Amino acid sequence: MSRFMKNSLADLIPYTPGEQPSKKMIKLNTNENPYPPSPAVEKILENMDEDKGRLYSDPQASAAKKAIAGYYGIRPDQTIMFNGSDEGLAMSFMAFGENICFPEISYSFYKVFARVFSRKYSMIPLKKDFTIDPDDYIRSTGTVLIANPNAPTGIALDPDQIERIVASDKDRMVIVDEAYIDFGGETCTGLIDKYDNLLVIQTMSKSRSLAGLRIGYAMSSSDIIKDLDRIRYSFNPYNMNALSIAAAEAAMNDREYFRETSEKIMKTREMTVSELRKLGLDILPSKANFIFVKGGPDYYEKLKEKNILARYWNESPLSDWVRISIGTWEEMKELVKATKEISCEKAR
Numbered sequence: 001m002s003r004f005m006k007n008s009l010a011d012l013i014p015y016t017p018g019e020q021p022s023k024k025m026i027k028l029n030t031n032e033n034p035y036p037p038s039p040a041v042e043k044i045l046e047n048m049d050e051d052k053g054r055l056y057s058d059p060q061a062s063a064a065k066k067a068i069a070g071y072y073g074i075r076p077d078q079t080i081m082f083n084g085s086d087e088g089l090a091m092s093f094m095a096f097g098e099n100i101c102f103p104e105i106s107y108s109f110y111k112v113f114a115r116v117f118s119r120k121y122s123m124i125p126l127k128k129d130f131t132i133d134p135d136d137y138i139r140s141t142g143t144v145l146i147a148n149p150n151a152p153t154g155i156a157l158d159p160d161q162i163e164r165i166v167a168s169d170k171d172r173m174v175i176v177d178e179a180y181i182d183f184g185g186e187t188c189t190g191l192i193d194k195y196d197n198l199l200v201i202q203t204m205s206k207s208r209s210l211a212g213l214r215i216g217y218a219m220s221s222s223d224i225i226k227d228l229d230r231i232r233y234s235f236n237p238y239n240m241n242a243l244s245i246a247a248a249e250a251a252m253n254d255r256e257y258f259r260e261t262s263e264k265i266m267k268t269r270e271m272t273v274s275e276l277r278k279l280g281l282d283i284l285p286s287k288a289n290f291i292f293v294k295g296g297p298d299y300y301e302k303l304k305e306k307n308i309l310a311r312y313w314n315e316s317p318l319s320d321w322v323r324i325s326i327g328t329w330e331e332m333k334e335l336v337k338a339t340k341e342i343s344c345e346k347a348r
């Protein structure tokens, strides 16, 4: 750290992104989608016209918002676009995070945001079975932030459980991070007309195969969206580049491709879980495009030796577990095969 850095940030521990390996591996460590983006998006990337580069992008990202509103049956003024949902989370911490609580085991970025914005935060432990108990949040004070499905467990809450938290105190903001909602969970967006203290954040990084284009968005009451827009216009009004706006619109409108690829991933997940369970492995019930497998550092290292990259956190209570993203059917067959070999080596 240079001597110019603000003192209060001296002990900031930044977020550690998953590794992007330089050699060819079966890459199951950052929950990217194994399938390409919609062909409609590929067409846009191939045919970008020069003006899209020369002119400033639309600060309202209207085309993308209209597509999202159409998909979810809401009004465009109930949505806002972000340069990745991480940016949306950051702006939510700025706007609503004065005093905030989130699960102790969850997306590790939450703690980083709380610290970089000097927020008062508390972390609520999960139950023994790694589930979230809504009553813990009903009892808490301040803003609630929950990833649903949660990461890295993959376990989802039903919208009516989240609704209990939202309804318990209408003066408390509840933020639901639905990064993985399209893989079998049920979205809370249906509740935003009923409650004006609910903010739902989603991303196109996972279920729409656009992690590299950085597209996130939020849906809420128009008042909350206006608050977030005030922050956005005070920070980076052109947060969405022209290409991402066009790609977001195209991806959102290609519902058939989205449905097909999401279903393939869910089917592949169920195959993987059932095959690994046959080998005696303990796996949490996942509604995400990853599974959390009891295996520990050994399993992670042995997979890596076999050219399969998973995600491992060397910190209690996660250190007994390995997170494995769902790849293509063929990749997951390879994973099952490698796991079989590893358990045979162990038995010997």
Ligand SMILES: *Cc1c(COP(=O)(O)O)cnc(C)c1O
Pocket: 083, 084, 085, 086, 087, 107, 147, 151, 177, 179, 202, 203, 204, 205, 211, 214, 215, 216
């Ligand atoms: C991946 C992820 C995000 C970030 O998504 P981006 O849109 O790529 O920034 C946010 N929350 C959770 C829980 C995630 O897993």
